[in-house]
Amino acid sequence: MILELKDLFDKAGNTGYQEYFAPGRVNLIGEHIDYNGGLVMPIAISHGIKAIFKGNSESLIQLKSTTHSNLTLFTAETIPEAYSSEIGWCNYPAGVIQRLQNDGLKLDGFNLFFDSNLPEGSGLSSSAAIEVLTAFSLITEYGGKIDLPEIAVLCQQVENEFIGVKCGIMDQFAVANCKKDHALLLNCNTLQHEHIPFELDDYALLVVNSKKPRSLIKSAYNERKAESDEAVRVLKSNGALAEGQYLVDATMEAVAGIGDDVIRRRARHVVSENLRVKHAANALRMGDLHTFGRLMTASHTSMKEDYEVTGLEMDTLAETAQNIDGCLGARMTGGGFGGCAIALVRKNAIQSFTDILSRRYEMVTGLQCEIYVSQACDGVRAM
Ligand code: ADP
Numbered sequence: 001m002i003l004e005l006k007d008l009f010d011k012a013g014n015t016g017y018q019e020y021f022a023p024g025r026v027n028l029i030g031e032h033i034d035y036n037g038g039l040v041m042p043i044a045i046s047h048g049i050k051a052i053f054k055g056n057s058e059s060l061i062q063l064k065s066t067t068h069s070n071l072t073l074f075t076a077e078t079i080p081e082a083y084s085s086e087i088g089w090c091n092y093p094a095g096v097i098q099r100l101q102n103d104g105l106k107l108d109g110f111n112l113f114f115d116s117n118l119p120e121g122s123g124l125s126s127s128a129a130i131e132v133l134t135a136f137s138l139i140t141e142y143g144g145k146i147d148l149p150e151i152a153v154l155c156q157q158v159e160n161e162f163i164g165v166k167c168g169i170m171d172q173f174a175v176a177n178c179k180k181d182h183a184l185l186l187n188c189n190t191l192q193h194e195h196i197p198f199e200l201d202d203y204a205l206l207v208v209n210s211k212k213p214r215s216l217i218k219s220a221y222n223e224r225k226a227e228s229d230e231a232v233r234v235l236k237s238n239g240a241l242a243e244g245q246y247l248v249d250a251t252m253e254a255v256a257g258i259g260d261d262v263i264r265r266r267a268r269h270v271v272s273e274n275l276r277v278k279h280a281a282n283a284l285r286m287g288d289l290h291t292f293g294r295l296m297t298a299s300h301t302s303m304k305e306d307y308e309v310t311g312l313e314m315d316t317l318a319e320t321a322q323n324i325d326g327c328l329g330a331r332m333t334g335g336g337f338g339g340c341a342i343a344l345v346r347k348n349a350i351q352s353f354t355d356i357l358s359r360r361y362e363m364v365t366g367l368q369c370e371i372y373v374s375q376a377c378d379g380v381r382a383m
């Protein structure tokens with residue numbers, strides 16, 4: 001694919017281009033925690049998006065992607081001020097370009113062409129990847145200051161305000177800041193973060209794309225957020241949480257005292273999941289992958305039984321994986337009801353793991369999953 005893209009560039013007389021890359025991400029543990037004041041732990045994965053940048057002398061902004069058909073031409077003056085359904089995927093880079101210009105970055109004409117092996121709309125954050133890639137390449141090319149946490153915040157704001165998706169900061173922060181062979185322990189409120197060694201030795205991290213469209217996700221997300229807020233209200237009213245504290249700050253004893261069964265289970269997921277992230281970080285620091293795997297599995301059970309965001313497809317993937325020889329743990333990753341699962345699998349068991357899981361998943365759901373082995377990779381970079 002990327003050869004084709006270079007050909008296209010060469011034929012148009014573009015030599016001396018610069019290449020950039022932004023990875024996708026998976027969250028290892030810490031689900032539905034970002035809006036509850038707690039910790040998440042993503043890695044950047046091997047799959048991602050490449051961009052080729054080349055300035056042009058016609059003052060045109062040309063955007064093209066090999067995964068989409070239209071080539072869109074703008075000038076600095078005609079970059080849309082707001083989301084426009086007519087330009088489809090170009091809203092993502094256009095939103096970033098518009099914001100960079102508003103922030104005072106002086107741009108000339110340029111061609112920015114994208115090529116990707118990152119599935120779109122599967123929960124691996126292709127949207128954050130294309131945003132961060134656009135911001136990083138243009139700031140680099142036009143002599144702005146590269147501050148990766150700032151780039152992440154800028155891109156999250158573009159996704160919230162320009163695209164209109166109310167995502168948290170995790171995706172953009174991971175795509176921008178992750179480090180090779182490390183997981184990123186991130187407090188989504190304070191943006192305090194730490195790179196924790198993620199060294200797998202005889203094991204590998206497998207990403208399993210369920211291919212299930214995530215149709216329920218938006219309504220369920222809003223509902224769970226409201227239920228978490230209700231748990232905070234109850235815990236504040238009985239003095240178990242102080243003003244300014246978050247749901248993750250509650251104790252398990254306080255949570256056990258919540259009267260409403262649904263609200264109690266939602267709170268139990270949030271509080272226990274945040275504790276699991278801390279334990280998981282410790283397990284990685286000590287190189288204890290068995291404990292890490294058990295925490296992944298416990299996280300899935302909690303999302304299934306207490307937070308109720310999994311569904312048949314994700315349960316089939318995670319629970320089948322957990323029972324295959326050589327698998328230390330598996331869980332759904334991302335918001336829920338589809339997207340991807342992850343599993344920690346002994347390297348010499350990957351083939352049999354893949355065969356058993358694919359067969360079983362297709363038998364139960366009629367869907368064919370895709371399985372990728374992924375390393376923990378660096379975030380956005382020039383190539
Ligand atoms: P996710 O972030 O989970 O992959 P989203 O729905 O948030 O899913 O973002 C997917 C959208 O991002 C795509 O529909 C497309 O508009 C845009 N996008 C992602 N990758 C690319 C790419 N390589 N080229 C063009 N647009 C892309």
Ligand code: MG
Pocket residue numbers: 125126127128
């Ligand atoms: Mg996205």
